[in-house]
Amino acid sequence: MGLLSLGTPLPWSEAKEFADHVRKHGIEQFLNIYHHQKNVQKQCLLWGDEIEYIVVKFNDKEKTTKLSLRAFDILEILEKPEHDWLEGITKDAPDALWRPEYGRYMIEGTPGEPYGATFRDLVGVEPNMKLRRKMAHAAMNPDEYAVTLVNYPRLGCPHELDPDHEPNGKACQSMFVPDEIINPHARFPTLTANIRRRRGSKVQINMPIYHDINTPKPFIDPTISWDRNLFDHDKEAKNGAALPDHIYMDAMAFGMGCCCLQITFQACNIDEGRRLYDQLAPVAPIMMALSANSPIYRGYLADVDARWNVISSSVDDRTPEERGLKPLANDRFVINKSRYDSIDSYLSNDATYKAKYDDIDLVYDQAIYDRLREDGVDDKLAKHVAHLFIRDPLVIFKELLDLDDKNSSDHFENLQSTNWQTMRFKPPPPNSSIGWRVEFRSMEVQLSDFENAAYSVFIVLLTRVILSFGLNFYIPLSKVDANMKTAHKRDAVLNEKFYFRKNVFTASQSSSRPGTPVEDDDEYELMTMNEIVNGKDNGFPGFVPLIHSYLNSTNIDIETRCKLSSYLSLISKRASGELLTGAAYIRQFVMNHPAYKKDSVVSSEITYDLVKRADQIAKGEYHPTELLGNFTA
Ligand code: ADP
Ligand code: MG
Ligand code: MG
Ligand code: MG
Ligand code: MG
Structure with a gap:
C-alpha cells in the first residue's frame, strides 16, 4: 500500500460529491503513466x-x-x-x-x-x-x-483484545468488535464507516458452520446480542442479516x-x-x-x-440498487461482485487470448472507457481500468483533492488500491524506474x-x-x-x-x-x-x-x-x-x-x-x- 498520506478524511456525505473529480483525475494520472511507460x-x-x-x-x-x-x-x-x-x-x-x-x-x-x-x-x-x-x-x-x-x-468473541474494549464503536457499529481494533490512521476508520454508509447497512458476513455431533441444528448463535439497541443497525441481525447455520460477522475487521x-x-x-x-x-x-x-x-x-468470501463480504460497499435488490434509481450500475473479488476480465492481447474466455458480463464506465480509447489505450486495457472505475473512491482527504496529475498517482491509486481482486495489475509509479507489475493475491x-x-x-x-x-x-x-x-x-x-x-x-x-x-x-x-x-x-x-x-x-x-x-x-x-x-x-x-x-x-x-x-x-x-x-x- 506504500506510505499512507495524511490529511482530513471526508465523511461519505461529502466524499461522494468528489467521486467524479477523483475518477476524472485518476484517469488522467493513469494516462500520464501509461504514455510514459508503455514502451x-x-x-x-x-x-x-x-x-x-x-x-x-x-x-x-x-x-x-x-x-x-x-x-x-x-x-x-x-x-x-x-x-x-x-x-x-x-x-x-x-x-x-x-x-x-x-x-x-x-x-x-x-x-x-x-x-x-x-x-x-x-x-x-x-x-x-x-x-x-x-x-x-x-x-x-x-x-x-x-x-x-x-x-x-x-x-470477535468477548474479551479477546489487550487492552479490552466494549464493542460499541461508531465507525463499525459492530456487535462483536470495537473500533479500537482498527488501525487508528484516519484512513481506516473512515474506510470502515464509509463502506457502511455507502452500503446503507452494516456489512453482512455469513460463513457456514461446521455441524459436529453436538452442534444444535438449526444453529441459532446464542452469542449474538440479538436485541441490542445501541445503533439503528443493531436490528439487522434479527431482521435477516444473521443466517441460521452460519457464523455471522458484521464488520470489516473480520475480513481485512x-x-x-x-x-x-x-x-x-x-x-x-x-x-x-x-x-x-x-x-x-x-x-x-x-x-x-x-x-x-x-x-x-x-x-x-x-x-476469501469473508473478506469479500467484509468490504462490500454496494448499495441495494447495485446489488440488484432494488431497481436502479440513484446508482449507475448493477454490479455482480464486491470490490474484493475475483477478476472480471482478462487483460492480454497476445495471440492465445480469445474473446470467448471473457464470458462474464463486464460492467464498466463508458465515459472513462471512451476517454482512455481516445488517448490510444487499447480495448482490453481500457475496459480493465474502466471496470475498476465503476467504484466510488471511499476515502478522500480534503487537503489532497487537487493534485498535479503529471506527478501524482494518488487519485488513480485511490480506486486501484480499493479494488481488491485475485490479481492486481500494478502500473509503475509516476517518474520512477519501477516497471509494470502483477500481484498474485489469493493465497x-x-x-x-x-x-x-x-x-x-x-x-x-x-x-x-x-x-x-x-x-x-x-x-x-x-x-x-x-x-x-x-x-x-x-x-x-x-x-x-x-x-x-x-x-x-x-x-x-x-x-x-x-x-x-x-x-x-x-x-x-x-x-x-x-x-x-x-x-x-x-x-x-x-x-x-x-x-x-x-x-x-x-x-x-x-x-x-x-x-x-x-x-x-x-x-x-x-x-x-x-x-x-x-x-x-x-x-x-x-x-x-x-x-x-x-x-x-x-x-x-x-x-x-x-x-x-x-x-x-x-x-x-x-x-x-x-x-x-x-x-x-
Ligand atoms: P502492496 O501492499 O501495494 O501490494 P507492498 O509494497 O506491500 O505493496 O509490497 C510489494 C511487494 O513487491 C514487496 O514484496 C516488494 O518487495 C515487491 N517489489 C518492490 N518493488 C518491486 C519491483 N520493482 N518489482 C517487483 N516487485 C517489487
Ligand atoms: Mg497487506
Ligand atoms: Mg499486496
Ligand atoms: Mg503491502
Ligand atoms: Mg494491503
Whole structure:
C-alpha cells in the first residue's frame, strides 16, 4: 500500500460529491503513466512477497491469549532501520520493510529490497522470512508473538483484545468488535464507516458452520446480542442479516483482519505483465484451495477452509440498487461482485487470448472507457481500468483533492488500491524506474516460513515456466469463478474438482483453422487438485512436473535444486493428500483437543493451545510431519 498520506478524511456525505473529480483525475494520472511507460522494457524479473502477521499476547499462567493492539508501537521499532536508511543515517538497505495493516493487531513484512531473477534469490526467500519473524519478535514484548494464522480463532468473541474494549464503536457499529481494533490512521476508520454508509447497512458476513455431533441444528448463535439497541443497525441481525447455520460477522475487521500471502512480480514490459495477469488468474483459486488455512471464525469451526468470501463480504460497499435488490434509481450500475473479488476480465492481447474466455458480463464506465480509447489505450486495457472505475473512491482527504496529475498517482491509486481482486495489475509509479507489475493475491498465509517460502517460490517458478514454455491456461472466467467457490469448501484439495485447461501447449491458431471443427483445442475439464498439480495420464502434465522439466533445462547447483525440490515436494504432497493443508491440520487440532465438546466451539482454552502450537511450528520447535513432511527436519 506504500506510505499512507495524511490529511482530513471526508465523511461519505461529502466524499461522494468528489467521486467524479477523483475518477476524472485518476484517469488522467493513469494516462500520464501509461504514455510514459508503455514502451519501457525492463531486462529482468524482480519480485517480492508480503507476509501479514497477527500479534498475540500470551498469558502462560492462565493459559489464555489476547490479540495485542500494540502493532503501532511495534511498527515504530521495526520501521526505524528503513527511516534511518531513507535519511542517509545508515548506508545499507534494511533487511525488511514493515507496514501497518487494517487491524491494530497486524503487521506486514516484505523483503527490504525485491528479490532478483537468480536461483540464489529463490533460496534466499526463506532465510529472509525467518529473519523477519525474528525481527518482529525482537520488537515486541516477551509475552507477544508474531503468528501467521490467517485469522485469530476468537476474533470477535468477548474479551479477546489487550487492552479490552466494549464493542460499541461508531465507525463499525459492530456487535462483536470495537473500533479500537482498527488501525487508528484516519484512513481506516473512515474506510470502515464509509463502506457502511455507502452500503446503507452494516456489512453482512455469513460463513457456514461446521455441524459436529453436538452442534444444535438449526444453529441459532446464542452469542449474538440479538436485541441490542445501541445503533439503528443493531436490528439487522434479527431482521435477516444473521443466517441460521452460519457464523455471522458484521464488520470489516473480520475480513481485512485476515492475513494473506501475496506475491508481486515485475514483468519485462507491459505486455508480459498483461500476459502473466491472465495466465495466473485461473491459478488463483487453485492456489487458494492448496494454501487453505482458515477453518475458524469468531470462535466456531466453519464448514469452509478459506477466508476469501469473508473478506469479500467484509468490504462490500454496494448499495441495494447495485446489488440488484432494488431497481436502479440513484446508482449507475448493477454490479455482480464486491470490490474484493475475483477478476472480471482478462487483460492480454497476445495471440492465445480469445474473446470467448471473457464470458462474464463486464460492467464498466463508458465515459472513462471512451476517454482512455481516445488517448490510444487499447480495448482490453481500457475496459480493465474502466471496470475498476465503476467504484466510488471511499476515502478522500480534503487537503489532497487537487493534485498535479503529471506527478501524482494518488487519485488513480485511490480506486486501484480499493479494488481488491485475485490479481492486481500494478502500473509503475509516476517518474520512477519501477516497471509494470502483477500481484498474485489469493493465497492464505502459512504457519511456517518454510511453507510461506515454498508457496512463494512455487508461484515464481510457475511464472518462469509459463513464459519459457509459452503455456496457455486460458479457460472462461465463469469457470474460474466456479473454481473460486469450490476452493472454499472443506478439504477441497481432496474432495473437489476444478476446471482446468486440457491442452496447455495448444497453439492458438489451430482451433480457428478452417475445416477442423471437431477437435476443440480450448477444451477444459474438471480435474482433481492432484491432477492439476502432479499431472494426469494422457492429459495435463501438472504444475510440478512442468516446473521440474523447466529446472532440468537450466544450470543450477545441486544444493539449490534440492532446496527448490523440497518446496515443490511440499506443494505436490499437499495436492495429493499425502500432507495436510494448514486448514485440515488446524481443524484436526481442534477436533482432537481434549477440551473440544464436539459442538463446533473453539474455546479460549483450545485457542491458547492452537496459537501456541502455531508459534512453535513457526519457530521450528514443533515439527508436525503430517503438515510439513520431513523437509525441514
Ligand atoms: P502492496 O501492499 O501495494 O501490494 P507492498 O509494497 O506491500 O505493496 O509490497 C510489494 C511487494 O513487491 C514487496 O514484496 C516488494 O518487495 C515487491 N517489489 C518492490 N518493488 C518491486 C519491483 N520493482 N518489482 C517487483 N516487485 C517489487
Ligand atoms: Mg503491502
Ligand atoms: Mg494491503
Ligand atoms: Mg497487506
Ligand atoms: Mg499486496
